[in-house]
């Protein structure tokens with residue numbers, strides 16, 4: 001429904017309210033007519049003590065795809081900008097001499113640079129499976145990022161929860177099942193007498209490594225529509241115990257503001273998006289990396305078997321096909337960055353391949369991408385993308401609210417005619433109809449005057 005269609009439904013409601021005001025209690029009609037119609041807005045997203053104006057998290061994207069440039073632009077536009085820590089040391093000259101030190105240095109620098117560019121919310125994405133997970137987490141705490149997102153493994157053991165609390169750093173696991181949520185919350189309760197501040201559910205349509213088997217990826221039971229409501233429900237007892245809301249943020253295939261509205265309607269408090277943020281001026285990757293999204297067709301997007309032992313979604317290219325045929329480019333493992341990686345058996349080093357792609361050397365690497373990457377048609381500023389998402393969300397809410405109000409207007413109109421027919425002959429029946437009219441009018445007006453949650 002366009003703005004003007006929504007406006008015409010509101011005008012019809014106003015005219016009808018005015019018309020029936022002659023037989024409604026005068027105060028009821030006046031009160032309704034004095035209410036101001038609200039343009040719906042996406043709700044804010046609160047995680048721990050932090051609040052983002054918009055319910056949008058830019059998913060962390062390694063290697064070097066979401067650094068200070070992209071993260072600060074998203075934060076400035078009202079979302080949560082996230083710096084991906086994994087493989088970040090590949091930005092440094094000395095990565096092959098001391099990968100661990102290079103990672104920590106580059107990570108700290110990117111957080112500081114982002115802070116200089118924005119007063120908005122900055123998060124860090126750290127993979128639990130990397131060997132320097134705890135050191136990277138220490139840097140994130142020392143630099144007081146607002147939120148740490150922890151994926152690719154369960155963030156359970158040895159976490160400095162007290163230090164995170166005193167530094168005001170919110171803790172958010174990234175999960176791909178309800179089982180993982182249960183396990184994490186049960187263990188946190190036991191070990192730390194505490195719970196994480198939010199949960200990100202990354203569904204099977206996402207880009208990058210996926211926490212699903214190849215069979216689960218297309219199975220409706222594993223999609224956002226099925227899992228998000230289950231996670232929301234699983235968190236209820238933990239919310240009651242903790243006495244605070246634990247928001248669910250869901251991602252994987254979210255492309256438009258309308259998608260955002262649908263995901264929020266499932267009970268999520270926010271969305272996580274990656275693909276759309278790659279196609280922005282501020283994304284930290286080389287132009288060739290971004291252009292690969294613009295030129296990709298639906299047939300190009302597919303699954304890969306990553307050397308880390310998980311499936312991943314990428315733009316399939318010759319590098320991937322060569323690896324599948326057993327070709328093995330010469331590479332040197334800088335250090336055992338991933339605990340599970342068997343460098344000697346691996347066809348290629350995933351960190352080096354992704355870093356080559358970041359630099360635009362697409363023949364020596366490949367581009368991770370979400371299932372909707374082929375829908376990307378242009379590179380745009382982050383601010384334009386966020387405005388488009390916001391407008392799309394508003395239009396989706398107005399369409400739904402407009403439809404409901406339109407139906408109510410028709411019903412009230414019919415009741416009004418019944419009232420006119422009964423008024424002279426049957427006062428009791430007329431009074432009952434009048435009460436129904438008043439109730440339906442109140443319902444319609446509360447829909448057009450609610451700011452954010454009108455649809456739920």
Ligand SMILES: Cc1cc2nc3c(=O)[nH]c(=O)nc-3n(C[C@H](O)[C@H](O)[C@H](O)COP(=O)(O)O)c2cc1C
Nearest residue numbers: 059060061062206207208252253273274275368370
């Ligand atoms: C290029 C690229 C790199 C990614 N790298 C990571 C990563 O390092 N860590 C992570 O948790 N998720 C990673 N992701 C997943 C995103 O954070 C996000 O959850 C996902 O892209 C959402 O799906 P969408 O692309 O359909 O929006 C990556 C995604 C892309 C497209």
